[in-house]
Amino acid sequence: xxxxxxxxxxxxxxxxxxxxxxxxxxxxxxxxxxxxxxxxxxxxxxxxxxxxxxxxxxxxxxxxxxxxxxxxxxxxxxxxxxxxxxxxxxxxxxxxxxxxxxxxxxxxxxxxxxxxxxxxxxxxxxxxxxxxxxxxxxxxxxxxxxxxxxxxxxxxxxxxxxxxxxxxxxxxxxxxxxxxxxxxxxxxxxxxxxxxxxxxxxxxxxxxxxxxxxxxxxxxxxxxxxxxxxxxxxxxxxxxxxxxxxxxxxxxxxxxxxxxxx
Numbered sequence: 544x545x546x547x548x549x550x551x552x553x554x555x556x557x558x559x560x561x562x563x564x565x566x567x568x569x570x571x572x573x574x575x576x577x578x579x580x581x582x583x584x585x586x587x588x589x590x591x592x593x594x595x596x597x598x599x600x601x602x603x604x605x606x607x608x609x610x611x612x613x614x615x616x617x618x619x620x621x622x623x624x625x626x627x628x629x630x631x632x633x634x635x636x637x638x639x640x641x642x643x644x645x646x647x648x649x650x651x652x653x654x655x656x657x658x659x660x661x662x663x664x665x666x667x668x669x670x671x672x673x674x675x676x677x678x679x680x681x682x683x684x685x686x687x688x689x690x691x692x693x694x695x696x697x698x699x700x701x702x703x704x705x706x707x708x709x710x711x712x713x714x715x716x717x718x719x720x721x722x723x724x725x726x727x728x729x730x731x732x733x734x735x736x737x738x739x740x741x742x743x744x745x746x747x748x749x750x751x752x753x754x755x756x757x758x759x760x761x762x763x764x765x766x767x768x769x770x771x772x773x774x775x776x777x778x779x780x781x782x783x784x785x786x787x788x789x790x791x792x793x794x795x796x797x798x799x800x801x802x803x804x805x
Contacts, residue, residue: 544772545590545698546653548641548691549683552727552765556639557690561615563764567605568612569664570657576770579652587768589760590707594789595700597753603761612664621665629665638667640690642682645672650693653769685720686713686727695772699791704756705737708765728765781805 550557572586591598621629621637629637643650658668673682683692706712710729712722736756743749776787783804788794
């Protein structure tokens with residue numbers, strides 16, 4: 544379960560890769576995991592979980608580094624004023640809207656932490672949440688959010704991200720808002736990699752394709768990775784042999800390994 548923030552790349556502010564990188568450097572995701580989730584939800588570096596065999600451990604990481612984030616923002620011409628907020632040469636304020644599902648206490652806490660940390664960088668963040676039926680029914684699916692939309696993707700092992708990353712999957716009025724590429728991300732090499740992975744049967748070659756896809760994702764950051772959600776299991780002490788899968792395949796597929804133990 545990949546918790547992340549989709550960014551609307553049609554927004555001129557978010558269209559700049561360096562600004563997206565600054566945003567991620569400005570989030571202390573390790574502290575969020577430790578303080579809000581007792582360090583049980585590992586920081587995500589991308590959409591591919593370390594539990595997946597195609598995960599590339601060499602993928603670029605973005606540790607909390609507010610100084611590096613500030614340097615990137617300064618280089619883009621967003622400088623801090625006396626009020627601590629950043630503006631460009633035209634006096635326009637660096638302002639973003641962060642959205643998620645209303646009524647979700649956990650996400651509200653995460654949003655507040657991110658809002659505070661980005662504010663320290665000089666970024667004004669407005670939180671505007673909506674009921675899930677509106678948020679997922681219109682705002683996200685029709686790409687009506689202007690800044691970031693925080694939610695999660697649930698995937699099975701080696702889940703090819705065609706619907707979320709391929710440029711043909713960008714929801715538009717012309718295609719009746721089909722597809723789940725809500726960021727509007729378009730990259731010819733990513734498209735080619737997705738097409739190649741789908742038909743490549745050689746395991747080693749497929750791993751190489753996946754590694755390249757993850758490297759580009761980590762560089763471009765169409766979405767900001769937050770963490771992988773932990774799935775709690777409550778089991779009776781007498782039941783042995785139950786191994787949580789950590790992915791979308793249910794543990795009951797291996798029920799023949801379950802047994803009554805002492």
